[in-house]
Amino acid sequence: MVERLTSSPADAAPSGSGPAAEDPLDRETELLSELLGEVVEEQEGAELWDAVRGLHADAAAIRAGDEEAAERLIAGLRQSSDAALAPFIRACAMQLALANIAEGRERVRERRRYDGEVGGQRESLAEAAHSLRDEDPRRVAALASELEVELVLTAHPTEARRRSILNHQRHIAAALEIVQDDRLSASEREEARGQIRETLALWWQTDAVRRLRLRVEDEVQNVLFFFEAVLFDAVPALCAEVARRLGGDPAAVATPVRFGSWAGGDMDGNPAVDPDGFLPTLEAHRRLALRLLRDRVSALALSYSQGADHLPAGLPLLTSLERDAHELPRAAGAMGSRLRAEPLRLKLNFVEWRLANTLEPGDDPGYGSPQELAADLELVRASTGSSDVSNGAITALLRQVACFGFHLAxxxxxxxxxxxxxxxxxxxxxxxxxxxxxxxxxxxxxxxxxxxxxxxxxxxxxxxxxxxxxxxxxxxxxxxxxxxxxxxxxxxxxxxxxxxxxxxxxxxxxxxxxxxxxxxxxxxxxxxxxxxxxxxxxxxxxxxxxxxxxxxxxxxxxxxxxxxxxxxxxxxxxxxxxxxxxxxxxxxxxxxxxxxxxxRGGSPSRGGGLSHAAILAQPPDTVHGRIRITVQGETISARYSDRQLALRSLEQTVAAVMLGTASPPARAEGAFREEMEAIAGRSRAAYHALVNADEDFMPFLTQITPLNELAGLNIGSRPAYRGGAQDIEGLRAIPWVFAWTQNRLVLPSWYGAGVALAEG
Incomplete structure (x- = not known):
């Protein structure tokens, strides 16, 4: 089984033992660790989980200055075979991933705590509105209505997790919400605990790395997953928040964000993306967009039970229904006379039928454009006879049409x-x-x-x-x-x-x-x-x-x-x-x-870091309410794996663009510019001397980072080198950064800066 890796488990605080943590984050982290331990013990035996607990004890001792603990840990790892280390590393990696899930939920709780407070959460739309409180409200509302933020999701291979594992993680987060809800009964919460254990067992038995190299069509589906699971329904909520905070029209359907994608279209150095792939990729986008719209229309039709006697008489709606019955006789026959007393439900059923025909073209007409769909939905909205209803789900649906159309991204x-x-x-x-x-x-x-x-x-x-x-x-x-x-x-x-x-x-x-x-x-x-x-x-x-x-x-x-x-x-x-x-x-x-x-990427060396701060740091007169930004690799799942996290990320970006437009930063002048020129020059020279001029650097790179091993993983369709030249010039920037990230040295983020600043 597992060789002796660490100190005795008696030295480690057992998971889930002792008084329950008061802090929600600590409580959820401990709970997930406890449930993981139960699954690991069932799957691999108690010895493996004891080793993981012992690792935590040694790590705590090392942080406290115990040098013997460090020596003991290193010796134990060196004495262990690869076969023994593999499940040990797997358990540790899953524990860290579960901690990330708990931290994500803490971010959601923090967002909720700030809601309603004066000034709002840092980097939020509420904070942006507070910062602009002395501006003319009409100017602020006008700027908000003209925002053009486009977020482009890429398939760069820095997301090593499989879609199956991402799904397991989403299910665990959802079940954790139930476990921690004190309003529910003990049996309901225990059922949710069982769901977490079940999902953890499935996750443990799932290959962490794909057995086959990712195909382009797989990358396309991975990106589409986030639209279907999160982004499609996050956008109307963002629009409502923009209107609420920045004084916009609550009935407006224009959206401040749009989305793009490189998955299936990025041919640069990637022979796997070929001309024959464009049409299937666009068709996949289109089919998902139409299916999501059809599903939302179907749900709306179920809830729109208003009787004709309770609605304002409207000739446009009646004329539209007559046209639908004439153009869609099979639909009219299928619905019969049962919906005539509920004209809005009847109209939405016709809309759903047309969307189905658009998705699967046949003899009956569908929609020629998203604008035709929007016109039908606007007609429904104008016929509700209630501002509460017209500003509700129908407006959310219209915002989805405006943002995603029939192309999605x-x-x-x-x-x-x-x-x-x-x-x-x-x-x-x-x-x-x-x-x-x-x-x-x-x-x-x-x-x-x-x-x-x-x-x-x-x-x-x-x-x-x-x-x-x-x-x-x-x-x-x-x-x-x-x-x-x-x-x-x-x-x-x-x-x-x-x-x-x-x-x-x-x-x-x-x-x-x-x-x-x-x-x-x-x-x-x-x-x-x-x-x-x-x-x-x-x-x-x-x-x-x-x-x-x-x-x-x-x-x-x-x-x-x-x-x-x-x-x-x-x-x-x-x-x-x-x-x-x-x-x-x-x-x-x-x-x-x-x-x-x-x-921009996820790590600082790829322009990553805090998006809000980065946008506000752009030079004055360069934003003007419009910007495109890539969202790459692992950053996609970090930002868009949960609806609340997605809303937080989207509002941070929109708030920054709003502030950067309405109140741009001061221009860099004089002595600052001169000093920056000198610092940048010294930094570049020091960096070049190591990375480009030192002939020993490439061997050093392949020894100290898992660059070659990453190239062999099935996490992307694109080669690591341009044109096959396996040297520093041919190495692509993304595997270069990804390799340094794995050993946590992240050299591209800092090398050259120290020399440049010290000499200044």
């Missing part, structure tokens, strides 16, 4: 500039080997030519052919699903204006004219060149046509992970700050509405 396509350059060069004579000025001229002429679709690759390689197939697939996606489902092509590793023009021309020649091109600036050098790159684009007549067709709107993505890997965290952050200042001023000069797209 906008899918972005992403590809690196390199393959796009190669494809354009294979098609456009003279482009290969040309200097930048010539490249821009040739691409501009091609874009403005009436024969922009001409040009065939004489000897196209597989990679070029793949790029061409990609744009053809994007064109088909635009026709089939519309621009609201997929309208963005993110071009990563943009170094010059011609990179963007290549993407624009390839889109145009393929008929994918609905695409807007979003340059992604990933290295510090690219950020420093960004002003010149954008200046060339804004002055380009072909690109100007592209902007004018989109009312002058331009998205620009900023890469946090790659810029930090390239130059150090401190140098990267300063480069991002400076670039945003310049680019925002430049856009205003050219009459361009610029929206920054922040490619």
């Amino acid at each position: 906008r899918l972005d396509a992403r590809q690196s500039a390199g393959p796009l350059r190669d494809a354009a060069a294979a098609l456009l004579p003279g482009l290969a080997g040309a200097d930048e000025e010539t490249r821009q001229r040739l691409l501009t002429e091609a874009l403005l030519s009436s024969e922009a679709g001409a040009g065939e690759a004489s000897e196209a390689g597989d990679e070029v052919e793949r790029v061409l197939q990609t744009f053809e697939a994007l064109a088909r996606a635009g026709v089939r699903f519309g621009p609201e489902a997929l309208d963005t092509l993110v071009v990563s590793m943009v170094e010059r204006a011609s990179d963007v023009l290549c993407a624009l021309w390839l889109a145009q020649r393929s008929g994918a004219t609905h695409l807007r091109v979003t340059p992604l600036l990933e290295t510090v050098d690219d950020l420093d060149r960004a002003e010149g790159t954008l200046e060339a684009l804004y002055a380009n007549p072909a690109y100007r046509e592209h902007l004018d067709a989109r009312s002058g709107a331009q998205d620009l993505m900023l890469g946090y992970s790659d810029s930090a890997k390239d130059a150090s965290f401190l140098a990267s952050q300063w480069a991002l700050y400076r670039a945003q200042e310049k680019l925002a001023a430049q856009a205003e000069t050219h009459g361009v509405t610029l929206r920054f797209f922040h490619g």
Whole structure:
């Protein structure tokens, strides 16, 4: 079984023994640990759980300064076989995950405690409203109604947990709510304890790591899980909170947030994402959106029991019902005359029938657009004869239609500039080997030519052919699903204006004219060149046509992970700050509405940390109520695994954008800027000397972090290296950061800063 790993279990406080903890967090942590212990003892024997308890005793002794405890613990671990350590590590990992569940519930309790207090919880909408209490209420309400926050969920492989385990954790959190509810009977609470034990047993018997590498379609389903389980119903609650706190119209259906996704669309260095996958991914989005809307309409129909005699007479509703009966004779026949006395329920049944036809097209008509659905629901809302009813579930449903439509989340396509350059060069004579000025001229002429679709690759390689197939697939996606489902092509590793023009021309020649091109600036050098790159684009007549067709709107993505890997965290952050200042001023000069797209991750070295503070730290005049932000990997489950946690995260982001717009920070000036330039330079030099110039660094990296082991785990579809080159330059930023996170050294978050600050 388990070799002797730690001190005697007699030295450890047994789980669940002694007086019950008064603090709810401590009480729930102890309860979950106790139930886990019962399951582990049943599955593996008491010796294993005794070893886990002994570990806690030794850890406490180590914290108290007992050096012998540290030696004893290390010796015990070294003497144990891998076979013995595997279940031991598994038990410890599950115990930590259960502690996270308890802490998540504590965050929910904290949110509830602050509700109603003057000033509200820190970083909440209530606090934002309190901070803006001296502003004109009409201005505050107007700003709130114009917010455009888009959160883009990615499939970056930093979430190692399987969807099955995430489901088990959600079930445990829900059952824990019942166990701790003193209003329920003892038998009800004991039943919930049994449900937790059952779920823990299922979790223990579930493989922690997938046996097969994650497929792209699995990544798509993992992202969709959070929409179905949490986000779809969190959005209307957020809208209600915005209206309540910031003085908006309680009947307004406009939502301050939208969602996007990269799962199934991120081709950058990932051969598993191919052109054939766009349509199935968008279809999966569409089917889930329609199913969720149909389910909500069905639930609403069950509750809308109002009789015709108690409703205001309305010709529009009667006319609509006559049209429904004429267009949907099978539905009318199925419902018969039983619902004629309940016109709103009848109308909602017709709506549900149309949604079913939209989901599974047949002979009967469905909805051609979300706007048609919204019009029917608005008709129902206008016919309720009660403000309480009209501002209730029907408004929540209209907000879901406004936010999610029939597409659920906008899918972005992403590809690196390199393959796009190669494809354009294979098609456009003279482009290969040309200097930048010539490249821009040739691409501009091609874009403005009436024969922009001409040009065939004489000897196209597989990679070029793949790029061409990609744009053809994007064109088909635009026709089939519309621009609201997929309208963005993110071009990563943009170094010059011609990179963007290549993407624009390839889109145009393929008929994918609905695409807007979003340059992604990933290295510090690219950020420093960004002003010149954008200046060339804004002055380009072909690109100007592209902007004018989109009312002058331009998205620009900023890469946090790659810029930090390239130059150090401190140098990267300063480069991002400076670039945003310049680019925002430049856009205003050219009459361009610029929206920054922040490619932030979960850890500080990927731009993570506190979203609220990060948004408020953006340079003045760079937010303007609109922002796009990635939500990556493990951050998705941390923020959106629970409805209350999701609401907290969403309101933190919305509140920060609101404050950053209404009351932006002061501009960095003078001596501060000079000192930051010097500090960033020293930090970059120190970082480069270790990471890039020291030939021993790569072997050191693979020995001190589980980089190679992580590459072998089945947690994502994307390779760890770009182009197969297994060196520091080819290593992707995300596995780089993820590897350092595992040993808790998190070197990318701090290295270079100490030297830079000390020398200052």
